[in-house]
Amino acid sequence: MASREEMILAVKAVQNQFLTQDLVQQCMDIQRTLAERGKEISLIRIFEKKKLLDKHQLHFLQTGEGVSLDLSTPQGRKAIEGYLISRKIGQGGMATVYQARTSELRDLAALKILFPHHYGNKRFVEGFLNEAKLMYELQHENLVQGSDYGQSSGYYYMALEHVDGPSVQDMIDEEGRLSEEMALHVILQVARCLEYLGSKGITHRDIKPDNMLMTSSGQIKLCDLGFAKGADSAGEGEEGITCGTVQYISPEQARGRSDVDIRSDIYSMGATLYHLVIGEVPFSGADGMEVMAKQVLEGLSSDKTKSGMISHHMHYFIEKMMAKEREIRYQSPRELIEDLEAVVEGHQALQFEPDSVKKTLFSGEEPERERSGIRRSGRREGGRRQSRVDGKRAETRRREGRARSETSRRSSRRSQGRTSRLRLRRKDKE
Ligand SMILES: Nc1ncnc2c1ncn2[C@@H]1O[C@H](COP(=O)(O)OP(=O)(O)O)[C@@H](O)[C@H]1O
Ligand SMILES: [Mg+2]
Numbered sequence: 001m002a003s004r005e006e007m008i009l010a011v012k013a014v015q016n017q018f019l020t021q022d023l024v025q026q027c028m029d030i031q032r033t034l035a036e037r038g039k040e041i042s043l044i045r046i047f048e049k050k051k052l053l054d055k056h057q058l059h060f061l062q063t064g065e066g067v068s069l070d071l072s073t074p075q076g077r078k079a080i081e082g083y084l085i086s087r088k089i090g091q092g093g094m095a096t097v098y099q100a101r102t103s104e105l106r107d108l109a110a111l112k113i114l115f116p117h118h119y120g121n122k123r124f125v126e127g128f129l130n131e132a133k134l135m136y137e138l139q140h141e142n143l144v145q146g147s148d149y150g151q152s153s154g155y156y157y158m159a160l161e162h163v164d165g166p167s168v169q170d171m172i173d174e175e176g177r178l179s180e181e182m183a184l185h186v187i188l189q190v191a192r193c194l195e196y197l198g199s200k201g202i203t204h205r206d207i208k209p210d211n212m213l214m215t216s217s218g219q220i221k222l223c224d225l226g227f228a229k230g231a232d233s234a235g236e237g238e239e240g241i242t243c244g245t246v247q248y249i250s251p252e253q254a255r256g257r258s259d260v261d262i263r264s265d266i267y268s269m270g271a272t273l274y275h276l277v278i279g280e281v282p283f284s285g286a287d288g289m290e291v292m293a294k295q296v297l298e299g300l301s302s303d304k305t306k307s308g309m310i311s312h313h314m315h316y317f318i319e320k321m322m323a324k325e326r327e328i329r330y331q332s333p334r335e336l337i338e339d340l341e342a343v344v345e346g347h348q349a350l351q352f353e354p355d356s357v358k359k360t361l362f363s364g365e366e367p368e369r370e371r372s373g374i375r376r377s378g379r380r381e382g383g384r385r386q387s388r389v390d391g392k393r394a395e396t397r398r399r400e401g402r403a404r405s406e407t408s409r410r411s412s413r414r415s416q417g418r419t420s421r422l423r424l425r426r427k428d429k430e
Helices: 004-015 021-036 043-049 055-063 122-137 168-175 180-199 231-236 262-278 288-297 312-321 333-346 354-361 378-382 393-397
Strands: 083-091 095-102 108-114 146-152 155-161 212-214 220-222
Touching: 004 021, 004 043, 004 055, 021 043, 043 055, 083 108, 108 122, 122 146, 122 155, 168 212, 168 262, 180 212, 180 220, 180 262, 180 312, 180 333, 262 312, 262 333, 312 333
Parallel strands: none
Antiparallel strands: 083 095, 095 108, 108 155, 146 155, 212 220
């Protein structure tokens, strides 16, 4: 009989599309038959013996670690050509993020490496390269800047500007909830980034505190374009496909509508704002499906929003951003920015002082850590608490470009200038 741990492992193997449910069932039957004959053997051993999983898939199932670089060896630290990796800083649903320095300039970078157990899935690889290309090409002060991407030692990676502060989720984890001035400071900057993305016809589709990072000077940078949908793929969305993180997902995104637009990101920003000032997500439930159903059907709990816990204008912002009907929401980030700025300007008390953030959060050279009391949480490395709907992720990532298998990387954008750095043939990335 498969143990509870083995059952969890089997579910993970199916969820990650390593094995079909039928195949897992067959292996469990073999395990049971052998046990009846007095031969105990673990399920993972059967997968291994039958060569059903590659070493990366086995490693992920056994350890939960997406990328297994051994940073105690020079090979591990130099796995990505042109970089020296020092430590792991995060792990999301698709990738592990490491801190590194470029070999030439010794500049700090964040290297996001796609989990190798997804390399057999062409759509995941294409999706990752699509994200890398967007991060590289887009440029806004409130968006993490990509500087390089490609393949090295077999790993698909993208190099990003390294953000040295906590994520907004880390801040909530640490503080419970944020002050209204800090929350408005965060939302205003993300709204400016959304306005920029909107001008490029891009919908982010995974706006949440985990994907907002704060620099040591208090600036907010949005990251993770893993679900982003561009103008060129506007007709591509399929009815019934859902992606995002259920706690922040808009009703239309939860329903799997194909014509999701920037107003969906505005809803997710409203859900984020709710979380920031109330200290809990707007809707929770036993599982992702229940939470999604509430996003579609259930009104915001008025005892939370009207309890006097938050100001009138905050209540108004949240209600307007989180309207179930997107026609009632702010119609564009610009509209929202104007309202937010009016409130911030009109209320001295709400004016954000970057220095006060610095003082509170970062009191020394090593901003992230001990003295500030705000650190990158363990969860950051250990996966997410919220459930991100990524089973159908690949559906959102079909690109016209092809992933190339040979080494294809750009050297540092910073060192050589934007266009000269393109070592990969342009058509491969367009
Ligand atoms: N540029 C960066 N600088 C610092 N930390 C980062 C950076 N990019 C990502 N991270 C950390 O790694 C985590 C996972 O990255 P993310 O891009 O969200 O991956 P995923 O697509 O797998 O969710 C983030 O939540 C964040 O904590
Ligand atoms: Mg993420």
